Amino acid sequence: MTLETKLRFGAFIAPFHPLDENPTLAIQRDLELVQHMDNLGFEEAWIGEHHSAAYELIASPEVFIAAAAERTKHIRLGTGVSSLPYHHPMMLADRINQLDHMTRGRVMFGAGPGALSSDAFMMGIPVAKQRDRMDEALDVLVRLLRGEEVSHESDWFSLVNARLQMTPYSRPSVEIAVASQVSPTGARAAGKHGVGLLSLGATTTAGFNALAANWGIAEDMAQLNGTTMDRNAWRLVGQMHIAETKDKAIEQVRFGLEKWIYYFREIANLPMVPDDFAGDPVEAYLALGSAVVGTPDEAIARIEQLKEESGGFGCYLMMAHNWANWADTQRSYEMIARYVVPHFQQLNVNRKASMDWVRDNKTEFTSQTRAAVGARIVSHMMEKGTENISPQIVALIAGAAAAEPTKKD
Template identity: 80%
Template sequence: MFGDRLRFGAFIAPFHALDENPTLALQRDLELVQWLEHLGYEEAWIGEHHSAGYELIASPELFIAAAAERTRSIRLGTGVSSLPYHHPLMLAERMNQLDHMTRGRVMFGVGPGSLSSDAVMMGIPVARQRDRMDEALDVLVRLLRGEEVTHTSDWFQLVNARLQLTPYSRPSIEMAVASQVSPTGARAAGKHGIGLLSLGATTTAGFNALAANWRIAEELARDHGKTVKREAWRLVGQMHIAETRDKAIDQVRFGLEKWLYYFREVANLPLVPDHAGGDPVEAYLATGSAVIGTPDDAIARIHQLTEESGGFGSFLLMAHNWADWEATKRSYELIARYVMPRFQQLNVNRQASMDWARQNKKGFTAQSRAAVGERIASHMEEKGAENIQPDIAEKVRARAAGKKPPG
């Protein structure tokens, strides 16, 4: 693992099926962020979507503002802001304001927009989304560093534009670009020397693209005189954890089929296979795209991701609502209790301390018994053995006489 401490967080699109109250679903997303902070997770990334029904949050900035008032330490990122949907100056101003309001806890994740249906509603050519992301990012990086920018485009214009407030975070808020299989995100991260958000890292396609995309980011960084850091690389994976594998599988029957339906029939994202027969839970398990099992299963998959990628800085759990609310919270808790310590070296000193005590137990026990015996002997010398158990008194006398104690 890169460094000594892997960070953990959540990537909250979110995904809420159409059979529940959307107002309560949004409230539960806020409660999830609070629960994550309580358990020691360090990051939560919030999505932006405008169509297709499941992904309810239209403004990650509004959500972050509310979540920031309910929390104190967890960092909050846009996961991600779809750059072609916004005038860059307006988006930069909102993020800069959040940077001040959160005292530096906000992060700025960007992408081209994941749902083609969002772009179509705004009259944005789907084929131009990635080009527009690149163009917007070029000026956003400069604006968020406090620079003055003039830029003319076929879809936005900047004339001596600059942020009204000096950035709270220096030289800029932390930025990251979303990436799945295509090299778009990796190229943008390398060009600007910013972080990379690898979505779907536990899927076959996403997993296979990890090493290649990082090499692309490093190459583009060299080409532009920048550097990319592995600690700023975040991998997003799908997991649900319970005390046993059978229990985890049983719990995800609550909502996994609805989640699979969304990706197969509605969303244009390659997170699930197009076709799989039989029981949907068993079929999805067979793809190996997610960990539905125990803390040990989660540990094994993160080790696998480490080996394939060469090292990264943060593992983000994709929030999915496969299980009911209580089982979902329990899954995050089990990861915090049993998975995080393995990748944060939280118990290294405890293990060393226990090993030392175990290896020296015989000697420590002898010293302890000798100390107790000396105190008993001292008491017997002063007060006699009347109130001392006879067998103990006999052993003390034997030791005092240099003889082997009986028994």
């Protein structure tokens, strides 16, 4: 028996919190979610960076990761993602390198151009330049995070003999991944540097259809630049909420899905929700097929579909959407850990083989057990007599004798 590469599971925590909630408690609950995931055995959590629009509350993924690392033992923690045009590359590299040491190698570095145009606007950064600046910053960040000395002159930052004070804890550096959705920007950057790819919105129609194409772009760029792409470093982000029944799951997401839909239709400049559906917003959104709101079997089927469409990837990240209340959200993660993860990590392969083997040989094992018990009773009777031997025990001895295989000469 040859086991497949173990598919990892985690969450992409933007996070999403509606305007009627206490923001202090909301961030606290995000920390508790990471702790809950660590206890359940999830492998990764990626934390977002946002500065406007009031829904995605974490401004510094590095600060959040430092706190989460102290509360967890095993889960790896990534910036999901650091918006490169908003930071001087030397300062960002130094913070990530420090976290690499503080977490003993559990930190990951996710990079992107910045998702909200409103963030860039407040900092006077032209939206049209965000992706170019991401590419330029990533070129030097990859080298800095490997401990190299870098000099670089740009119209928005300078580096003069720049080097991190501490040698990276992880070798050759922290793991790096670039965000990608529909455009080829992220895939090209990942291929150029031979780093991981973080595919956001993988279960939306556009994101799903772009999976194979973006991976092909990354591989082509890798070949041109003398690097290689590793499917195990490819993360796909999708939307799920799981319950015991589909009806129960749908009822649970009515708690917060409509507020999430409002954010993406009226506030955020991201194509997560189309403008042309009408009627009950929850039913209309679920009809799009972007999300799995249902049972563990439906979650398994969707991930299998993603494996087939993509050609294979290393980690599935659930978008942490807060569509359900806190108790039902925790239960959803628990059900995924209990019933979905084992399917993709072959956790019960040996258990099934062991159960099948015992079942197939049950008759032989039962007869041997009865014979062994009967022999011990007979020994007792020969020593102490039959005064205290019940009829049931006599019947057991007779049954064991009848079941004992005939010995051949």
